[in-house]
Structure formats: C-alpha cells, structure tokens
Amino acid sequence: MFRLALIVCITVAPLLAAAGTVSFRVTGADSGMPLANAVIVLPRSADSATADASMIQENRQFVPHVLVVPRGTAVNFPNRDNTQHHVYSFSPARTFEIELYAGVPEAPVRFDTTGVVELGCNIHDRMQGFILVTDQQHGVSNETGELTLDWPDDQPLPRQVRAWHPRLADNTNLVEVAVNGASGEAIPLALDVRPAPETDSSLDRLQQRFRDL
Missing domain, CATH: 2.60.40.420 (Cupredoxins -  blue copper proteins)
Structure with a gap:
C-alpha cells in the first residue's frame, strides 16, 4: 500500500505543476491594428x-x-x-x-x-x-486582438505557431508565424492581411424578392 501511494503522488504532482497559460496579441502587419477573429493553433492535441x-x-x-x-x-x-x-x-x-x-x-x-x-x-x-x-489546441482573438490558451508551465513555447484570418491573401490555409516572446506576457503576432472591405447593407434585387419569405 505504501508503494502504491508513493506512485500516485509522483504521478499527480507534475500534472498539477504543469498548469499554465500563454497569451497572444494579434495585429495586422501593415496597419499595426488589432485583428479580431484571428485563429491561433498550438502544436498540442485538443x-x-x-x-x-x-x-x-x-x-x-x-x-x-x-x-x-x-x-x-x-x-x-x-x-x-x-x-x-x-x-x-x-x-x-x-x-x-x-x-x-x-x-x-x-x-x-x-x-x-x-x-x-x-x-x-x-x-x-x-x-x-x-x-x-x-484537432489541436486553438483560440480566436477578441476585438482587441487578444487571446489566452492553456500551456504547461514546464514546457517551452514553440518557435512557431499556426495562424489564420479571413483576410489572409490565401485564407484557405493556415500560415506559420514565428513566436518572439515568453510566457507571462502577451506575445505579439503580426499577420499579412488584406484591407477590410467596405460594408454595404443594401439588398440587391434577388435579395429583395426573398426578404419576406
């Protein structure tokens, strides 16, 4: 019984010590403005x-x-x-x-x-x-371009993460972004994105036909 208890203690303690988080702040590379709806994917199974x-x-x-x-x-x-x-x-x-x-x-x-x-x-x-x-750990940035994800304190941050945004030149795939920072602070990530499109809430003729269906 003593040996079993010792094994349990040794197994559980590292799990408790590994808890932690990592934060990112995502901006546009050209504008420097915060990017909402940016997706960050870490190399860790979800x-x-x-x-x-x-x-x-x-x-x-x-x-x-x-x-x-x-x-x-x-x-x-x-x-x-x-x-x-x-x-x-x-x-x-x-x-x-x-x-x-x-x-x-x-x-x-x-x-x-x-x-x-x-x-x-x-x-x-x-x-x-x-x-x-x-199938990996992920998060979506808020209006200020920020997001926080779980990351074990006893593991070094990856040198690159995968990122995605609707306004990437090729938004059908994720891109690799270098990580320059340390856990405990918001790590800046800059993405090359296209300018935001002008909004127009008007309905064309086809849309008008179906508006009241």
Missing part, C-alpha cells in the same frame, strides 16, 4: 468533439463570423432572420448544401476533416462565414 455547435444566420450575417470546432463536431445552422437562407460550402474540407429554409434544419452538418470551410448563401451574396476544423 479534446475530441463532445457537443454540438451552432453557426447562426442573423441580420443576414453568419454569427459568429469565424467558428472553430474540434474534428467530428456536428454544427447546427439555425436561421433567425425573417428571410430564408440557402447555405452552402464548396470547400474541400467539407462540401455541403442546405437548400432554401427558415428556422432550424432537421439535421446538423458534421465536420470530420480538418481544414478551413468557407460558407456562403445563394440568396444573400454578401453573407460569408468560416468554420475552421482542427
């Missing part, structure tokens, strides 16, 4: 999918604009607008189509392949959203 997620259509937008889910997650697409939507994706990571509908589709869409899935709506051309599927 938990498998355990619950469903939702990509909502509201005010003719996908909410959230960027959704990151573990591989195997089933995603619902509830429509909260007073117009019908026709959601689709041609991305290799997950090609699918939910034809013209209101309310909540009967079945969610399961995402079993890692990668970037770009979403659109056949009725509202300006609607765009993204689902990023990964």
Whole structure:
C-alpha cells in the first residue's frame, strides 16, 4: 500500500505543476491594428468533439463570423432572420448544401476533416462565414486582438505557431508565424492581411424578392 501511494503522488504532482497559460496579441502587419477573429493553433492535441455547435444566420450575417470546432463536431445552422437562407460550402474540407429554409434544419452538418470551410448563401451574396476544423489546441482573438490558451508551465513555447484570418491573401490555409516572446506576457503576432472591405447593407434585387419569405 505504501508503494502504491508513493506512485500516485509522483504521478499527480507534475500534472498539477504543469498548469499554465500563454497569451497572444494579434495585429495586422501593415496597419499595426488589432485583428479580431484571428485563429491561433498550438502544436498540442485538443479534446475530441463532445457537443454540438451552432453557426447562426442573423441580420443576414453568419454569427459568429469565424467558428472553430474540434474534428467530428456536428454544427447546427439555425436561421433567425425573417428571410430564408440557402447555405452552402464548396470547400474541400467539407462540401455541403442546405437548400432554401427558415428556422432550424432537421439535421446538423458534421465536420470530420480538418481544414478551413468557407460558407456562403445563394440568396444573400454578401453573407460569408468560416468554420475552421482542427484537432489541436486553438483560440480566436477578441476585438482587441487578444487571446489566452492553456500551456504547461514546464514546457517551452514553440518557435512557431499556426495562424489564420479571413483576410489572409490565401485564407484557405493556415500560415506559420514565428513566436518572439515568453510566457507571462502577451506575445505579439503580426499577420499579412488584406484591407477590410467596405460594408454595404443594401439588398440587391434577388435579395429583395426573398426578404419576406
């Protein structure tokens, strides 16, 4: 019994000591402005999918604009607008189509392949959203470009992390970004992104036809 207790103590103690976090601050390389919706992926396995997620259509937008889910997650697409939507994706990571509908589709869409899935709506051309599927630890930056992830205190930070943003020149893939900093402070990461597009909330003629359906 004494030997068993000793083994348990030796096994558990390092796990408790390894707890920690690492923070990042993501900005645009040219503008220096904070980047919201930047995804950072660390080289560390994440938990498998355990619950469903939702990509909502509201005010003719996908909410959230960027959704990151573990591989195997089933995603619902509830429509909260007073117009019908026709959601689709041609991305290799997950090609699918939910034809013209209101309310909540009967079945969610399961995402079993890692990668970037770009979403659109056949009725509202300006609607765009993204689902990023990964099996590694990840986080999404807030409006100030910041995010914090769990990282063991007894492990050195990787020299590079993978990053993604909707306005990357090639937003179908993640990019490698060098890490210059230490845990305990917000590590700056700069991404080469395209300028933010001008917003226009007007409806074209096709959208007008479906507004009240």
